[in-house]
Amino acid sequence: MGKAGARELNYVSDVDVIFVGGTADGEALSEPQAIDIATRLARDTMRNLSAIEVEPPLWEVDAALRPEGKQGALVRSLASHVAYYDREEFVESVQRMRERVMEHIDPEDAPYQLKLGAGGLRDIEFTVQLLQLVHGLTDESLRTRGTLESLDALVAGGYIGRADAGTFADDYRVLRLMEHRLQLRDLSRTHLMPKTPAGLRILARSTKLAETGEGVWARWESVRREVRDIHTRLFYRPLLSAVAGLPEEERTLSAEQAHDRLAAIGFRDPAGALRHIGALTRGLSRKATIQRHLMPVMVRWFADGSDPDYGLLAFRRISERLGDTSWFLRMLRDSSGAAESLTRLLSSSRYIGELLEWIPESVAWLDSAERLRPRSAQALDDEARAIQTRHETVADALRAVRALRRRELLRTAMAAVLDVVTIEEVATALTDITDATIQAGLRAVLREVVPPEDAALDFAVIGMGRFGGAELGFGSDADVLYVYDANGVDPGRAEKLATRIVAGLREHLTDHRLPLDLDAGLRPEGRNGPIVRSLDAYAAYYRRWSLSWEAQALLRARGVAGSTKLIGRFMELADSVRYPETVDLQGLREIKRIKARVEGERLPQGTDPRRHLKLGPGTLSDVEWLVQLLQLQHATDVPGLRTTSTLHALDAAVAAGLVEEDDAERLRAAWLLSSRLRSGITLLTGQTSDVLPADRRQLDALARLLGYPPRSATPLEEDYLAVTRRARRTFEQLFYG
Structure with missing residues (x-):
């Protein structure tokens, strides 16, 4: 066993062994008698090799790697060995074993430990051996013993990248060389780097790895960092546990059984799924080899999603792109969770799947949760400005801006589905993305519409509604108002220029793949x-002419783009309308009357009001x-x-004693x-809808x-109906009195 079994002995190694005993067919001995004799043989053998007699001992023989370690029987029968080793969940047990080894290192020795410490030989050996244990279940080429030959086999099979394997192999040789030279010096079984300058200087000369003691220590530190990094990425790779946990019939996808198996685990079109798998795994290329390793696990993960057929199709398209x-x-194989995250995204969101087909390189974000976090408004604006300086024409510049918008919408959608951000952070x-685009x-x-002689014209875009x-x-649409100030430009010409600016915005910001609808329906009249x-x-x-509903609409007016001075003047005007010194009681009564009318008139015909997420009872509108x-009334x-x-205003109403906290919590929930469900429908289907599906x-799928x-499906529906029912009761009490 150990280094003896792998033919990798040191000069002063002990010899790891295990013993197996039993009876041959037809023997008169019982198995317990045979095991008793075999145990005495084992003890005598170990004593004869290890005891100090007239001659020094040959080797120290160690049987601690036997089943159950030193607490287990010294000798077992073959059947007993088989029963012991025939266990599941070995990935987790090996990972825990490595962690226990680390925990038992003396803290003072940890930075010097060549064999057991972080970045030492054990990190390489445990990683290689765990990959062999998992993938060797189905690949006999991995059933090798030596560390370096096993690394070669893992590379040849596509289970580890050439770069990682090359680094591991080089670092393994360096660590073994250091270990050998340290042990040769005093013929002692040491695995510690020297702790003195003199000892380091001797190691540097004997290994020829450096000219000085400081140099050999720097080499050791560099090797430790490299080894630990690769070990952490590969040893805790989620794919290992997933592959090891696959049922035997799913470890390979044979053509005879795959169709029925795919149908059994949830694919609605198993024949189509087989075609996609075949297209991905066919051939002798390294790409096809890695896909063959990934497919059994990824197919199982796709099956766990709400739409495995679409997920697999989208994965094939992205792979081809x-x-x-x-x-x-390589990232899917080696990353800590990228493959599982990708299958989750593709099998649960057509919105994401379709965008990933257009921007497949965005899959790289899955290697780091930080790369999925939305970028700041300032970063988006800086990039948009940089884009405009690189393109000469408006059409080219805004084509690149639309691509920026699609990319950032995809980033936000991926973060939302993977629970990296909250619903408030999504909003x-x-x-921010819409602001930067506009x-x-x-x-x-x-620049395109307004000539230099009319540059004094001020123009601004005001965000309205949820925007x-x-x-x-x-x-969501982006509700807007457009305002201009002639500022010395001929009034008639200023109006024409402003109209052309609006037309240019609507033309250049139209994105057929991901529409940005600038909706000016909340404008006066x-x-x-x-x-x-014009502002005037x-x-x-x-x-x-201002009516109550227009004052209500202005409550959400916010400057978005254009002249800062003009935005400031418009907001002053808006404040005078939406926050009047005297409350318009007649206007408030009119708002209540309009709300009652809207509930009856704006709902699409045939829609169950309780399922409408925007206009239904207890939903967004209420x-x-x-x-x-x-x-x-009170601003x-x-x-x-x-x-x-909305939520900040609700919090302010609670703080001012206008709404009880319990009532506010029902409204907030x-x-x-309702907001999460609206966004969820778009993510799920790639289409917008305000109606909770009945299918x-x-x-x-929406619930997931x-x-x-x-x-x-039923728990989500019941939760939604209960939450909105409670909110409706609160609304009626507070709104209508």
């Missing part, structure tokens, strides 16, 4: 009013109208209510769940996106 890139399959990220679009269009409140979900107005025209309208009513006296955020399969266990 990435072609022969070296990093993709902030989506708003800002970049406006800068480019202004203004920084509460966007996946698939609605869709019957002009698309863009807005002021005249609100002064003369919570938002209630909060906005409180703002119109003049309660500064905390002067916010475009309904608003958050049980789709509802179950929200973190419910499998087969949770």
Whole structure:
């Protein structure tokens, strides 16, 4: 066993052995008698080889690697050995064993420990042997003994990358060389680096690894870092536990049994799945070899998702798009969780799958949770500005900006599905992405549309609705108002230029793959009013014709892009309308009347009101109208209510004693769940919808996106109906009194 079995003995190694005994067929001895005799033979053999007699001992013989270690029987029968070794979950037990070895190292010796310490020989040996244990179940080429020959076999089989294997092999040779030279010096079984300058200097000369003691210590530290890094990545690779835990019939996908097996684990089109697997694994290339190792586990992970057929299809398309890139399959094989995360994304979200087909290199983000976190608004704006300086034409610049938007929407979606971000962080990220896109679009269009002689014209985009409140979900429109100030430019010409700016924005920001709908429907007079107005025209309208619902709409107005000075002036105007010094009681009554009418008129025909996530009872509309009513009533006296955020305003209402905390919690829960469900539907299907699906399969898939266990269609539905029912009761009490 050990180094003796691998033919890797040191000069002063002990010899690891195990003993097996028993009876031959037809012998008169019973098995217990045979084991008793074999035990005496084993003890005598060990004593004869290890005892100090007239001659020094030959070797120290160690049987501690036998089943159950020193607590186990010295000799077992063959059947007893087989029964002991025939166990599952060996991956976790090997990982725990390595950790226990580390825990028992004297802390003072840890930095010097060549054999047992972090980055030492055991890290290499345990890693290689665990890979052999797992993959050798089905691949006989891995049933080798020596560390270096086993590394070669793992490389040839595609189980470890050439670079990692090459580094491991080089570092193994360096560590063994150091070990040999240290043991030769005094013929002592030591595995510790010298702790004195003199000892290091002798090791440097004897190994020729460095000129000085400091140099050989630096070489040791470099090797330790390299070995520990590779060991940590490979030894704790999730694929190892997954492969080891596969049922025997799933370790290889034979054509005869695969169809029925795929159907049994959840694929609705097993024949199609077989075609995809065949396309991915066919051939002798290294890429196909690695895919053959990945497929059994990834197919099982796809089957655990809500749409395994689409997940496997999307994975095939992404694999083909990435072609022969070296990093993709290596990352899936070696990363701590990238393969499992990718299968989870693809089998649960068509929105993500379709974007990944267009931006397949984004799979690399799965190697680090930090790379999935949304980028800051400043970082997005900086990149958008840099893009514009690199492109000469508006069309080229905004094509690149649209690509930036798609990439960041994908990053945010992946983070959301993998629970890297909260629903509030998702809303902030989506708003920042939309802000940066509109800002970049406006800068480019202004350069194209406004000639130098008219540069004094001021233009701005004002965010409204959920966009203004920084509460966007996946698939949300961006509600906006457009405002300009002639600022000395001929009024008629200023109006024409402003109209052309709006047209340019709508043209260049249109993305057929992922539409950005700039919706100006909340402007004065609605869709019957002009698309863009001067600041003076807005002021005249609100002064003369402003209705209660327009004051309500302005509660969420927020400057998004354009002239800072003009945005400031518009917000002053908006404040005078939405936060009036005197509360308009008639206007408040009108808002209540409009809300009751909206509930009956705006719901799509034939839709169950209870399932409508936006307009249904106790959903988004109820919570938002209630909060906005409180703002119109009290924002003049309660500064905390002067916010475009629904939840921040609700918190301010609680702090001011306008709403009880229990009531606020019911409203908050309904608003958050409705928001998550709207985004979840878009992520799941790639389409926007405000209606909770009635189809049980789709509802179950939606539940899983929200973190419910499998087969949770009914629990999700019941939770939603209960939460919105409680919120509706609270709404009616507070809104209508």
